[in-house]
Amino acid sequence: MPKHVLVVEDEPDTAELIELHLKNDGYRVTVAGDGDQALKKVHKHMPDLVILDLMIPEITGVEVCKFIRKDPATQSIPIIMCTAKTGEIDKILGLELGADDYVTKPFSPRELLLRVKNLIKRSDSSNVKADERLVIGEIVIDKNTHEVKVDGQTIDLTATEYKLLILFTEKIGRVLSREVLLRDIWGYKNDIETRTVDMHVQRLRNKLLSSENSIVTVRGFGYKFIAE
Secondary structure, eight states, X not given: OOOEEXXXXXXXXXXXXXXXXXHHTTOEEEEESSHHHHHHHHHHHOOSEEEEESSOSSSOHHHHHHHHHHSTTTTTSOEEEEESOGGGHHHHTSTTTOOSEEXXXXXXXXXXXXXXXXXXXXXXXXXSOOOOEEEETTEEEETTTTEEEEXXXXXXXXXXXXXXHHHHHHTTTXXXXXXXXXXXXXXOOTTOOOSHHHHHHHHHHHHTTTSSOEEEEETTTEEEEEOO
16 A cells, blocks of 8 residues: 655645655655644544644644654654744754654755655664564663663653664664764665754754763764763
């Protein structure tokens, strides 16, 4: 069955353009024109991915994203935020939201399709269960349930943060460049310019603050995970 994408966009021309390109690429598409419709349709259809405009009427894109992330039934659905304001990128990918990626308007349909394809592919692969329980210091990762505990306390991670943590713990002490992280987590090539990596690493780092293990920045090279 084709993957299902929910497009939340209040500008009819933009929504129609996104819908057209997605359908031409083989996706099923549902469109919502405001935040209230978005929340109703995300629960009705349980889409494989949501493309969410930041500035929409009724309920803002920020609030819609928060609602999706707080609901256990929808919290693992990948979200791509769309914004015309580059100054909003920190908020989109910041600690309080948990969007998986973003595009700035005007954006290339080809770039949007690439991001949609890779996020859905990554989401599918993260749902494959592994019969493992990983313990690194006070961090305990249950790969069957995707539950992560730090010093006995469960921490809430988005699907992207979880994938990042798994990659870092598999490469303890090794420096991982932004290019490697973009390739292995998002499936992007080096020609994609994005601050997604830095913002997600910062978000994960803040959630692991109570742990003695840490993600450190290696200036000019990337990041590495240090286990104490």
